Amino acid sequence: MKENKNMHGLMAEFAGEVELLAATKSAYDAGYRKMDAYAPFPVEALAEALGRKGTAVPLIVLVGGICGGLGGYFLQWYAMAVSYPLNIGGRPLNSWPLYIPITFELTILSAAFAAIIGMLALNRLPQPYHPVFNVPGFDRASTDKFFLCIETSDPKFDLPSARRFLESLEPETISEVTP
Amino acid sequence: MPKQRAMDVPDDKQDVSLLDYPTRLLPLKADLESVTETIGSIVLKPRERQPKAWFLAAGVAFTLLMIFFMAIGWLLWRGTGIWGINVPIAWGFAIVNFVWWVGIGHAGTFISAVLLLFRQKWRTSINRFTETMTLCAISCAGLFPLLHLGRPWVFYWMAPYPDTMGLWPQFRSPLVWDMFAVGTYFIVSLIFWYSGLIPDLATLRDRAQTRGKKLVYGFLALGWRNSAVHWQRHQAAYLLLAGIATPLVLSVHSVVGLDFAAAMVPGWHETIIPPYFVAGAIYSGFAMMLNIILPIRKLYRLDGLITERHLNNIGNVMLVLGNMVAYSYIMEEFMAWYSGDIFEQSSMAYRAFGSYGWIFWALIVINILVPQALWSRRVRTHPVALFFVALCANLGMWVDHFLIIVVSLTRDFTPSTWKMYYPTIWDWAMLFGSLGLFFTLMVLFIRFLPVIAMAETRELVSERNERK
Numbered sequence: 001m002k003e004n005k006n007m008h009g010l011m012a013e014f015a016g017e018v019e020l021l022a023a024t025k026s027a028y029d030a031g032y033r034k035m036d037a038y039a040p041f042p043v044e045a046l047a048e049a050l051g052r053k054g055t056a057v058p059l060i061v062l063v064g065g066i067c068g069g070l071g072g073y074f075l076q077w078y079a080m081a082v083s084y085p086l087n088i089g090g091r092p093l094n095s096w097p098l099y100i101p102i103t104f105e106l107t108i109l110s111a112a113f114a115a116i117i118g119m120l121a122l123n124r125l126p127q128p129y130h131p132v133f134n135v136p137g138f139d140r141a142s143t144d145k146f147f148l149c150i151e152t153s154d155p156k157f158d159l160p161s162a163r164r165f166l167e168s169l170e171p172e173t174i175s176e177v178t179p
Numbered sequence: 180m181p182k183q184r185a186m187d188v189p190d191d192k193q194d195v196s197l198l199d200y201p202t203r204l205l206p207l208k209a210d211l212e213s214v215t216e217t218i219g220s221i222v223l224k225p226r227e228r229q230p231k232a233w234f235l236a237a238g239v240a241f242t243l244l245m246i247f248f249m250a251i252g253w254l255l256w257r258g259t260g261i262w263g264i265n266v267p268i269a270w271g272f273a274i275v276n277f278v279w280w281v282g283i284g285h286a287g288t289f290i291s292a293v294l295l296l297f298r299q300k301w302r303t304s305i306n307r308f309t310e311t312m313t314l315c316a317i318s319c320a321g322l323f324p325l326l327h328l329g330r331p332w333v334f335y336w337m338a339p340y341p342d343t344m345g346l347w348p349q350f351r352s353p354l355v356w357d358m359f360a361v362g363t364y365f366i367v368s369l370i371f372w373y374s375g376l377i378p379d380l381a382t383l384r385d386r387a388q389t390r391g392k393k394l395v396y397g398f399l400a401l402g403w404r405n406s407a408v409h410w411q412r413h414q415a416a417y418l419l420l421a422g423i424a425t426p427l428v429l430s431v432h433s434v435v436g437l438d439f440a441a442a443m444v445p446g447w448h449e450t451i452i453p454p455y456f457v458a459g460a461i462y463s464g465f466a467m468m469l470n471i472i473l474p475i476r477k478l479y480r481l482d483g484l485i486t487e488r489h490l491n492n493i494g495n496v497m498l499v500l501g502n503m504v505a506y507s508y509i510m511e512e513f514m515a516w517y518s519g520d521i522f523e524q525s526s527m528a529y530r531a532f533g534s535y536g537w538i539f540w541a542l543i544v545i546n547i548l549v550p551q552a553l554w555s556r557r558v559r560t561h562p563v564a565l566f567f568v569a570l571c572a573n574l575g576m577w578v579d580h581f582l583i584i585v586v587s588l589t590r591d592f593t594p595s596t597w598k599m600y601y602p603t604i605w606d607w608a609m610l611f612g613s614l615g616l617f618f619t620l621m622v623l624f625i626r627f628l629p630v631i632a633m634a635e636t637r638e639l640v641s642e643r644n645e646r647k
Contacts, residue, residue, distance in 0.1 A: 017641055024407075036406050036407065036408060037406070037407040038404065038405045038406055038407065039405060039407060039410070040211060040215075040382075040405060040634065040637050041378075041410075041634045041635070041637040041638040041641060042407075042410040042411070042413070042414050042634075042638065043407065043410070043641075046407040046410070046411075047407045047408055047410065047411035050407055050408065052408055052411060055411055055412045055415045057412050057415040057416050057419065058415060058419060061416070061419045061423075065423070075339060076350040079339060079347035079348075079350060080347070080350055080351070083345075083347065084345065084346065084347050095351060098350070098351040099350060099351075101356040101359070101360065101430070101434055101437075102350060102355070102356055102359045104426075104430060105356075105359040105360050105362075105363040105427075105430070106359070106363070108363055108367060108423050108424075108426070108427050109363045109366060109367065111419075111423050112366070112367040112370045112371070112420060112423060112424075113366075113370070115370070115374075115416040115419050115420050115423075116370045116373070116374050116416065116420075118416065119374065119412050119413060119415070119416035120401065122412050123406075123408075123409045123412055123413075125401045125402055125403065125409075126401035126402050127401070127402035128397075128402050129402070130402060130404055132404055133404065139385035139386070140385075141385075141404070141405045142378070142381050142382040142384075142385045142386075142405055143211060143212055143215045143382065143385070143386070143637075144210070144211035144212045144215070144637075
C-alpha cells in the first residue's frame with residue numbers, strides 16, 4: 001500500500017476513558033500491536049491494555065540511587081582518609097557515621113536525576129514534533145477527549161480493514177494521521 | 180455510616196461527615212472541561228481581564244525586592260559589619276531568616292510527597308501551590324548563608340572539587356552537611372515540581388490563544404502528547420520521586436537542627452532539636468501556605484476547588500504540628516531541669532525571664548495559645564480566622580528561631596562575654612527584602628503557571644464519575 005508510507009496511522013476519538021479502555025482492549029485482541037492511546041490524565045490499566053507490562057523507570061532509579069550513594073561515600077572517604085588525612089586527637093580517618101548524611105543526600109540526589117532523565121529518555125522527550133498533533137481536535141487530548149491510534153507500522157495494518165475495525169468500536173470521529 | 184457522599188447530593192448544601200467534617204473535594208457540576216478551564220484561565224485570560232489586585236500585589240512584592248537588592252549591594256560593598264552581629268553573637272538575623280525560610284519550604288514536599296504516598300486525595304488542589312512555595316522559599320533561604328560568608332564570591336570553596344590548594348571541605352561538619360542537604364532539597368524539589376508540571380504545560384500549550392504563549396508553553400512541555408505509555412512511565416517516576424523525597428524532607432531540617440545541636444552552646448546542645456525543627460518547619464510551611472492560598476482562593480474564586488474540606492484538613496495538620504512544637508518547648512524546659520546542668524538551666528531561665536523574656540512570652544501566645552483555636556471546626560473552615568491564626572504561627576516560628584539562635588548566643592559560659600544583640604536597619608531590610616523575593620516569585624508563578632495541578636484534578640473528576 002503506497003499511501004500508507006505517508007501516513008502515521010489511523011486515529012479514533014472517544015468521549016470517555018471507559019470507552020477508550022474498552023476500545024484498546026478490543027484492538028489488542030484483534031491483533032494490533034503498534035498503537036498508542038492518548039488521555040488527559042493517567043488512566044489505570046490503559047498501558048497494560050496496550051500490551052505494556054511495566055516500565056524500566058524503577059530499575060533506573062535504583063541504579064541511580066546506588067551509584068549516588070557509593071559515589072558519595074567514596075568522595076568523603078577519599079578526601080578525608082586518602083587525599084588529605086588530618087589526625088585530630090587520634091580519631092579514625094574513616095569516621096563512617098559522620099559520612100552518612102552526605103551519602104544519604106547524594107543517594108537521593110542522583111536517584112531523583114535518574115528518575116526524571118530516565119523517564120524523559122524512555123519517552124523520547126523532548127520531541128518538538130510528532131504526527132499526532134496534526135489530527136484536528138487532538139488539542140482536546142489534554143482536556144477532555146480520548147484517542148486511540150493504530151499506527152501504519154503495525155504488520156497487521158491495512159487501511160480499509162483498520163478503518164472498518166475502528167468504526168466497529170463506535171468512536172466519535174476517525175481521522176488519518178498524516179506526518 | 181455516612182453513606183451520603185457530597186457528589187450525590189442534588190442541592191448545593193455543604194456536605195459533612197458523621198464527625199461533622201466537611202467532605203466535599205470538588206464542585207457538584209465539575210467535569211473535565213470545567214476544572215481545566217477554571218485553572219487554566221487564570222493564566223491564559225488576556226491582561227485586561229486579570230484582577231487589579233494582582234498588579235497591586237506584584238507592585239508591593241517588587242518594591243520589597245528592590246529593598247533586598249539594595250541591602251545585598253550595600254552588604255557586598257561594606258561586609259557583614261553592617262549587621263548587628265558581633266562576637267559572641269556571630270549568628271544574627273541572617274541565620275534566623277535562613278532557618279525560617281528552609282522551614283517554610285517544608286510544607287511543599289510534605290504535601291506533595293508524604294500525602295501522595297498516603298493517598299490523601301485532598302492534596303491535589305494545593306500540591307502545586309506548595310511545591311512552588313518550596314522552591315521560592317529555598318531560593319530565599321539559600322541566599323542567607325551565602326551572604327553571611329563575608330566573601331560570597333568564593334562560595335564555591337564549600338563544594339568538593341580538586342582545587343589548587345589541595346584542600347577539601349570538612350565532611351564531618353554539620354555546616355557542610357547543610358550545604359548538601361539544602362542543595363539536594365532544592366534540586367529534588369525542582370525536579371519533582373517540573374515533572375508534575377509537564378502535562379499541565381501541555382494543556383496550556385493546547386489551550387493557548389496566541390502564538391507566543393503556544394510557543395513558550397510548547398517549548399516547556401517538551402512535546403508531551405498525553406500518550407498512555409508516557410503516562411505510565413511518568414506515574415512511576417512521580418511516585419518514586421515522592422518516595423525518595425519523603426525521607427529527604429525529614430532529613431533537611433534535621434541537618435539544619437544539627438548545626439545547632441552539635442555545638443556546645445547552652446540552648447543549642449539538645450537532642451530534641453532535629454525532630455523539633457522538622458515539626459516546626461512543616462508547621463510554618465502550612466501557615467505560610469494558608470497566608471497565600473486564602474487570598475488567592477478569594478481573588479480567583481477557587482472555592483470550588485479549594486473547598487472547606489481542604490481548609491479543615493490543613494487546620495487539622497497545623498493543630499497537630501503546633502502541639503508537637505508545644506511539646507518540644509515543654510521538653511526543652513524539662514530536660515534543662517532534669518539534666519542538672521546549670522548552664523542549660525540558666526540559659527532556659529534567661530530565655531523566659533531575662534532581657535528578652537517578653538519575646539518568649541509573646542511566642543507562647545502567638546505560637547502555642549492562638550493556634551489552639553483550631554480545635555474548633557468553625558475556625559478551621561473560616562477563611563479570615565484561619566488567615567489570622569496562620570499569620571500568628573508564621574511570625575511565631577520566626578520568633579522561635581530568634582530565641583534559639585540569638586538569645587542563646589547572648590549568654591555564653593563566661594559572664595564576661597555576655598552581650599545584647601540589636602538588629603540594624605540592614606538586618607530588617609534583609610528580612611523584609613527576602614519576603615519581597617519570595618512574593619515576587621510567587622506572584623509571577625500565579626500569573627504564568629497553573630496554580631492547581633490540572634491533570635490530577637481531572638483524574639479526581641474521573642474517579643468521582645466512576646463512583647456515581
